[in-house]
């Protein structure tokens with residue numbers, strides 16, 4: 001081999017050796033880098049796993065708390081329903097038990113009033129009768145209100161003619177109006193074919209309450225009852241020239257146990273339940289109730305009920 005060729009071979013060998021070293025170093029570095037990358041990925045995975053576990057735990061914990069809350073709310077609701085039923089049953093039983101002897105007191109004092117009595121005896125018997133009647137009204141109102149609240153009042157809504165019902169109420173109230181020297185005007189009816197969707201007994205009860213209030217809170221003047229028909233509604237208005245209602249009391253009168261100016265209404269008695277009952281009764285018959293009034297200038301209570309299907313407006 002020539003000397004030059006030998007040197008070239010040596011150079012080539014050295015070059016190959018150096019390149020081999022560099023490649024080996026590079027490969028080693030690369031594998032270190034890969035290991036590091038793997039480690040970091042594993043670490044990130046671990047962190048992610050921990051975060052997911054924590055979140056899952058928190059969600060499970062919150063779900064458990066919500067389930068517990070739901071269960072206790074459910075139990076509270078059932079307990080409230082049970083108590084409301086107990087209250088209604090209690091009131092129904094008590095009212096019945098009180099009403100039976102009260103009927104005895106009323107009946108007997110009525111019989112007594114039909115006998116010849118000294119003026120003083122008559123006065124006492126009349127007081128017994130009036131007090132009994134007032135107590136009966138309060139008992140009936142409490143019973144009706146608790147029945148309505150518990151949703152256990154039965155309604156039978158039918159097509160009915162409101163005129164005989166209103167006339168009957170006016171007839172019933174006429175004696176009390178005459179006693180107070182106030183005029184109870186005959187029923188005014190506008191339009192023919194009067195027919196409304198109502199439970200006749202409940203309609204009568206609303207009318208009795210409103211006309212009863214009008215007579216109670218009027219000391220002079222007159223009371224009128226009007227029935228009109230408008231746009232698929234039969235509208236009832238009970239108007240009086242009585243004490244009226246101050247604006248400060250007007251938006252709370254349909255609340256139970258609420259009376260306007262307590263000091264003056266104390267003189268008239270009552271439970272403050274009548275209008276709350278009327279509101280519920282009218283609304284259960286898909287109507288609406290309201291009033292306009294001014295202190296000292298009388299009141300006008302109105303309500304409407306749906307007219308019968310197919311009856312045309314006149």
Ligand SMILES: Nc1ncnc2c1ncn2[C@@H]1O[C@H](COP(=O)(O)OP(=O)(O)O)[C@@H](O)[C@H]1O
Pocket residue numbers: 209213214217240242243244245253258259260261265269270271272273274275276298299
């Ligand atoms: N026609 C009316 N004129 C004046 N005030 C009235 C009239 N109707 C109702 N009120 C007022 O509304 C209150 C509530 O009436 P109501 O619920 O029937 O209860 P109560 O007749 O037992 O007092 C009455 O106490 C009275 O202050």
Ligand SMILES: [Mg+2]
Pocket residue numbers: 209212213270274275
């Ligand atoms: Mg009343």
